[in-house]
Amino acid sequence: MESQNSDSGRFLSSGVSGLDDILAGGLTRDRLYLVEGEPGTGKTTLALQFLNEGVRQGESVLYITLAETSIELGSVASSHGWDMAGIHIEEIIPDQSALDPEQQYSIFHPSEIELGTTTQRILAAVEKYRPTRVVLDSLSELQLLAESPLRYRRQVLALKQYLASRNCTTIFLDDRTALSTDLQVRSVAHGVITLDLAGQSYGNERRRLRVVKYRGIAFRGGSHDYRILHGGLKVFPRLVAADTRGDGALRQLSSGLPELDALLGGGLEEGMSTLIAGPPGCGKSTVAAQFVWAATRRGERCAMFLFEEARNNMLNRSEGLGLPLRPAIERDLLTVQQVDPAELTPGQFTQAVADAAGAGARIIVIDSLNGYMNAVPDERFMTTYLHELLTYLGQRGVVAIVVGVQAGLIGGNISTSIDASYLADNIIMMRYFEAEGEVRQAISVFKKRGSAHERTLRRFSIGVGGPRVGEVLSGFHGVLTGLPTHAPAPPAAAGGAAA
Structure with a gap:
């Protein structure tokens, strides 16, 4: 996205992480902006x-407060x-003498006296400090003093x-606590930023920022998640995959297992998303770890995001299977992030994945898709969020591997609520089946866009040496049902010619 205003010297940084990206560069100088939101949304912060940010730039800055004390x-x-040492604070708030009955006005309405006094003190503070950045907190006090909408608008x-x-x-700043809420200041301001706080059924609150208006600038619209952390607000701009479109040759990344690469037609192509689907415990995460292990051995960066399995458990399990990932972490080739579902916001997770791609990760694993979907149950457009994220990764040439857990074990229909065809370019299907008194595993490639692939069902197993892809299950019929039948090969024809 490109700003309609190409003169970057006319912008001031907001000082808020992520907000300047949404504003397409920052705040246009010498303009008035409105930041509105209910109490507790982070306006003062x-x-x-x-x-x-102005103090860091060596500017004179002024905070005019009509409600809070210094x-x-x-x-x-x-x-x-x-440190507040560099910020000039002007308190314009009633002192305790206002409680004295003798100080109450009897002829003039209080607003007629107090509004004029407040305005004079604001102008005097600006003349005294000559700031380049000013904050007025809050408009609700001015609106109550002005009483009529006309007087309020003229004052603003x-x-x-x-x-x-x-x-x-x-x-x-407007905390929306005045007696009447109108659009007076929105129409006057050069830009309007709204902060919103929404409670969730479980877990932390959801905070969203939206730029309602910004004259002359092609800002990034829509709602953007943000959090209030130590150090201030951190905004996670909504991901727009269309901003990163590009063309280029894509190479195949090997899994390190020749049999699995043969099944995939050579490996997984850069810029493609792959869904590894199957019932619980069939080896989906192990296959994903195999790709990561092989990539880090080639010196390529990778990232893994875990929603279900604990980070330490995953590392120990992989090491026990002959896929040691800790050395790659020590060499800064792999990051493994444990995601807390109760604290997750879609924007925050998207930003973390995008940062991993920006740091050079060639393979990114999300384990699992079901954990991500369940972590934000109130989000109606979660599949769209994921599709946008996977598209973004694809345009960056990243191999995205997503683990999806399907309901069901052996027999019957294995179902999932995930639209796999919409989300993934490739689909690797794993399945349990019963044969000769033993529960076995099978692997196959149901869909692959990057290259031709085998259409066979192969035996799959996990041992001390890691995952293994075995022979084609040519003697079985109905493996996908979980209860196959075995049809032995017909005997060879008898030799010799008839007399």
């Missing part, structure tokens, strides 16, 4: 990040490890013109 702002800053317009004439880039 965002504002302090904006001002701290002590309260200092506690917010200290919780993130920030006057402040906008005054601050722009003083070369100030200004953020107004």
Whole structure:
């Protein structure tokens, strides 16, 4: 995505990780912006990040507070490890004398006196500090003082013109606690950013940021997940795979098992997504680990994201099968991230995967798809999220391997709620079947877009030496049903000619 404004010198950084990407460069200088959201969404934290970025750039910055005291702002800053020394704070809040009955106005309405006084103090602070960045917290106080919509709008317009004439880039905060909610400031502001907090049925709250308006800039629309961490807000821009389209030759990556490569027609092509599907315990994760192990032995970077199996358990299990992955981690060729489902947001996970691809990972494993789907049960468009992510990885030339657990073990229909054809370019199917009093495993390739592949069903087993792909199950019929029949090969024809 390219900004409609090519003059990068006209932008100021917001100081918020990920937000400048959404804004296509940052905040246009000398303009008024509105950041709105209910209490607890992180408006004050965002504002302090904006001002701290100005301090880092050597600018004069001003925080005008109509509600919170400097002590309260200092506690917010200290919780993130920030120093408020470079930020000028102007407190314009009623002191305790307002509780004295003798101080109450009897002839004039309080708003007629207090609004004028508040405005004078705002202008005096700007003249005193001559800031390039200003935050006004919050508009709800001004709206209550102004009383009428007309007076409120004129007040905001006057402040906008005054601050722009003083070369100030200004953020107004609105906590939506005024008696009436309207669109007065939205129509006046150059840009509008909305912060939203939604409760979940289980786990942490879901926080979303949306740019409602930004004049003259082709910003990234839609909702973007964000979290409030130590150090401030961190925004995870919504992934748009179309922004990374490209062409190029794709090579095949070997699994390190000649028999498996032969089944796949040579290996897995770069830029292709592969779904390894099958019932629990049939070896899906082991096959994925085999590809990772082979790639790291070639000196290629890989990343694994685990939703179900513990990181330590996976590493120990792989090592016991002859696929030691710890040396690759020590050589910085492999990252293995344990994902906490209760704390997950789709945007946060997507950003982690995109960062792994940006760090040069050639193979990325998601284990498992079912764990990811169950981690965010309230998300209606989860399949679309995943398709966009896999498309993005494909355009970066990454081999994406996704493990999918199917319901059912032996016999009957093995079903899944995942639209495999929509998600994956390749599908490797694994299956249990019963034969001669033994539970055996089979592997086959149901779909492959990158190259021709075998259409056979092969024996599969896991031992101390790792996974093994065996002979073709040519003597069996109905292996996919789980209860096959064995048809021995017909005897050879008798030799000799008739007399």
